Amino acid sequence: MNFDGIYLAGVGTHLPPSVTTEEAVRTGRYTEEAHEASGLESVAVETSLPAVDMAVRAARTAVSRSGHQAQDFLGLLHSSTYYQGPEGWSPAHYILLNTLDRPISAHHVQHGCLGVLAGLQTAALRLAASSDPDAAMLLTAADNFETPLVDRWRSSSMFVLADAGSSLVVSRRGGFARLLAMDFVSQPGMEAMHRGAEPLLPPQVPVSRVMDFDARLEHWRLKWAEGGAIPLGDFGELIADSVQRTLAAADSSLERVTRIVHNGFNRDPLSVFLLDPLGLSADRGTWELNRRIGHASVSDFALGLEHLWNTGQVRPGDQVLMLGFTTGMEAACALLEITSGPEPVR
Structure with a gap:
């Protein structure tokens, strides 16, 4: 699906301090074998701030950068993969109260690690239907895995779970990146x-x-x-299909793409499931960042995009492909064109 006149006007993130993987091994939380296999240097760990408050901090930054006023926003979409607060409570409205504080709709989007991309597609469609040239949507995302119910270091051999909050402002008026196309495909x-x-x-x-x-x-x-049937499928083909359809919708190609923003998986799973099916090397992606953070669930995409943009690794005219997958199994990607660089620090 291609889009016209939809932009990212602001991005904000909240990253807590990191715990080195060497420290995790020394204290018995992580095995040396897993440490060596992962390629990770450190993992972001938040010991006191709830997920929703990390989202609030990130959203305030994104809104400030966007140039939009609270009255411009049509709605808020919050995504997560894990506990946000008491059952039956609305984390999205808590974030709305502490950011825009307006009587607009606030939804909780739960689509695994693709929550932000699902929110981006929903926001883009909502804005495309609006006649207000200044209309905007606020996307937030956050998870905090610092609980006895999650062993962040051992819950999966594919990743180590990291804590973070992130936010994007999606706008009709303009921004630092233009949304060209998106695609979702499942198995x-x-x-x-x-x-x-x-x-x-x-x-x-x-x-x-x-x-x-x-x-x-x-x-x-x-x-x-035991000889039983198992739910297998060619997931690399699913990834490649999603990318091909997105690039075709935008009349682009992988050669035209400057950088890839992806899930924060460990080194080998990142290559096997996301990069190898597309014939891409790690230096085209955000591994340099991910290896210092871990897998920040729903915030991987905003963290990677902000990092590339703020550090000047992408410039106006460059295309960025946000690519990932989640349980289901489902793959998705979004193609962006950078339209401006970050404002100089004064």
Whole structure:
């Protein structure tokens, strides 16, 4: 799907201090073998600030950078993958109250690590339908995994979970990047990969089970060893298909793309699942940043984009491809064109 006249007008992030992987090994939280395999140097860990407050901090920065006033915004979309607050409560409205404080709609978007891209597509469609040339939408995202219910260092061999908040202002008026095209494609036959053998009813008592992605995958490995059917699919093909359709919609190509912003996976999974299917090397992506942060779930995309933009690694006219996948399994990407550089620090 291509877009016309939709921009990113502001970006903001909140990153807590990092814990080095060497320190995690020394204190027994991480194994030396996993450390060496991951390629990670450190991981962002927030010990006191709730996820929604990280989102608020990031949103205030994004709105300030955007030049938009509170009255310009048509709505707020917040995304997350993990606990945000009491069950039945609305984190999106908490963030709205502490940022724009206007009687507009606020939604909670839950689409795994693609939450920000799902929010971006929804915001772009909402703005495309508006007749207000100054209309804007606020996207926020945040997760805090500092809880006994999550072992951030061992929950998956594909990544180490990081804490962060992020925000984007999507605008009709203009901005530092123009949205050219987006695409989502899924392989629903693989949804069971992250469900494992866990029951769907009745709800599990949260404290009784620590989140463990590898244990769910191990369920299918054992079934395979026993000769049973498992939910397999060519996920590299899914990634390549999403990219091809997005680039075609924008009449572009991978050769035209300057940089890739992707999920913050460990070194080998990043290559196998995202870069290799497209024939890309790590230096085209944001590995240099991700290896110092870890996998910040829904915030990977804004963190990577802000980093490339602020450090001058992308300039006006450059194209940036935001690419990732989530459970389901589903892949998505968004193609941007940088239209201006960051304001000089005074």
